[in-house]
Amino acid sequence: MSELSVEDRERFEQLVLPHVDAAFNLARWLLRGRSDAEDVAQEALLRACRFFGGFNGGDARAWLLQIVRNTCYTWLEKNRPMELSMEFDEELHEQTTATPEALAIIADDHKRLTLALETLPPRFREVLVLRELEGCSYKEIAAITSIPIGTVMSSLSRARRQLYFALANSSQGACP
Amino acid sequence: MRCDFADSLLQGYFDGELSDRRAAEFERHLRNCVHCATELVDLDLLRDSLQLAQLYEPATASLRRNINARLHAIAPTTAASQPLLWHWLAAAAALLLVAILLGRVGHGLRSDDYQTELAGEIVDAHVRSLQSGPMTGIASDDERVVKGWLDGRAGFAVPVRDFANNGFALRGGRVDVIEGHAVAVLVYERNRRPINVFIWRTRQQDSPLRTGSQQSFQWVDWRKEKMEFCAVSDVDPVDLEQLHQLMISSALA
Numbered sequence: 001m002s003e004l005s006v007e008d009r010e011r012f013e014q015l016v017l018p019h020v021d022a023a024f025n026l027a028r029w030l031l032r033g034r035s036d037a038e039d040v041a042q043e044a045l046l047r048a049c050r051f052f053g054g055f056n057g058g059d060a061r062a063w064l065l066q067i068v069r070n071t072c073y074t075w076l077e078k079n080r081p082m083e084l085s086m087e088f089d090e091e092l093h094e095q096t097t098a099t100p101e102a103l104a105i106i107a108d109d110h111k112r113l114t115l116a117l118e119t120l121p122p123r124f125r126e127v128l129v130l131r132e133l134e135g136c137s138y139k140e141i142a143a144i145t146s147i148p149i150g151t152v153m154s155s156l157s158r159a160r161r162q163l164y165f166a167l168a169n170s171s172q173g174a175c176p
Numbered sequence: 177m178r179c180d181f182a183d184s185l186l187q188g189y190f191d192g193e194l195s196d197r198r199a200a201e202f203e204r205h206l207r208n209c210v211h212c213a214t215e216l217v218d219l220d221l222l223r224d225s226l227q228l229a230q231l232y233e234p235a236t237a238s239l240r241r242n243i244n245a246r247l248h249a250i251a252p253t254t255a256a257s258q259p260l261l262w263h264w265l266a267a268a269a270a271l272l273l274v275a276i277l278l279g280r281v282g283h284g285l286r287s288d289d290y291q292t293e294l295a296g297e298i299v300d301a302h303v304r305s306l307q308s309g310p311m312t313g314i315a316s317d318d319e320r321v322v323k324g325w326l327d328g329r330a331g332f333a334v335p336v337r338d339f340a341n342n343g344f345a346l347r348g349g350r351v352d353v354i355e356g357h358a359v360a361v362l363v364y365e366r367n368r369r370p371i372n373v374f375i376w377r378t379r380q381q382d383s384p385l386r387t388g389s390q391q392s393f394q395w396v397d398w399r400k401e402k403m404e405f406c407a408v409s410d411v412d413p414v415d416l417e418q419l420h421q422l423m424i425s426s427a428l429a
Contacts, residue, residue, distance in 0.1 A: 004247075017243070020243065021234040024233060024239055025235075042239055042246070049246075110229045113225060113226065114231065135353065135358045138193050157186070157187045
């Protein structure tokens with residue numbers, strides 16, 4: 001079942017392998033770690049290779065990222081099921097009012113942004129990563145995450161608010 | 177109290193995902209809604225922070241190695257081994273050549289290694305744009321249309337000018353990814369040859385023009401007003417320098 005013809009392998013190398021960065025980046029943010037991301041991204045790439053016969057020639061990045069996402073969720077269910085039911089307490093965070101200035105000061109703080117992004121539940125974290133880091137359109141995000149475009153928009157809205165509050169809090173020293 | 181538009185149209189507007197009609201509708205609303213105007217500023221700040229923090233994590237070298245190894249392990253061998261072997265020998269020879277060339281460049285331009293490497297990535301992106309799909313995400317010679325499309329996606333105000341009168345016709349724009357960052361690209365045409373101008377934000381000081389060539393493509397690079405510009409093409413290098421002059425004297429770049 002894992003046999004690939006030379007032709008298919010070349011097509012796979014041309015169409016899918018250019019998106020290995022995207023695959024790793026999504027896995028890294030969904031799993032919150034490089035080492036797990038490496039394992040899971042590799043597994044996803046091999047699955048993509050096996051399913052390549054079913055690829056209809058559309059958007060190869062979205063197709064690959066969909067497999068990466070599913071592989072990540074399967075891994076999380078098995079290894080860290082708590083994370084999937086993780087919620088972000090919006091009410092608690094909204095009680096602190098941060099000024100845009102406070103946000104600007106930490107604008108380029110890699111560590112704080114990483115921590116803030118990682119406090120978001122996976123389903124909100126992933127839309128932000130796909131939109132802001134990967135530059136995906138709503139249509140692509142909908143295809144990758146299997147949610148309707150309208151939900152992509154509202155998820156992004158909530159994700160951005162959550163990140164904003166998480167950052168504002170961290171700039172006030174509330175969650176170092 | 178949040179505005180009803182905040183959860184729906186605002187996000188789509190910010191992301192450049194609304195139809196023209198819906199965008200116009202939202203802009204009318206925006207004139208009278210302080211809440212949405214403030215929220216747009218916040219969204220901009222947030223996007224700036226995410227961009228500046230360089231959060232994108234490209235694949236590790238070991239992941240690439242493992243995938244390549246596994247890929248070759250599951251591909252058929254016997255019948256195809258001969259041509260494949262040649263394929264790989266040719267690839268290895270090409271890599272060696274590149275390594276030698278890079279080594280030379282490295283000696284001459286040690287202080288500018290980073291720049292050379294970056295130019296290499298940009299030339300690669302240029303080649304990709306020639307090989308696959310349409311070169312433009314938005315195909316238009318209208319400065320405002322191209323700018324409207326690019327600004328939302330690139331996350332900053334992209335200076336867009338058509339220089340058709342000077343022989344550099346604007347063909348459109350797209351967003352590309354260089355070193356994991358979204359970069360705005362303007363596509364011009366000069367004597368039927370495409371020119372890609374890559375533009376991204378930088379925190380570095382302004383710099384004068386630098387030029388170079390890689391893989392038989394020419395590039396010119398300069399920084400102005402916290403933006404870096406790199407134009408790549410196979411046109412005459414003099415043409416690229418002329419485009420640079422036009423861009424800096426148009427007071428936009």
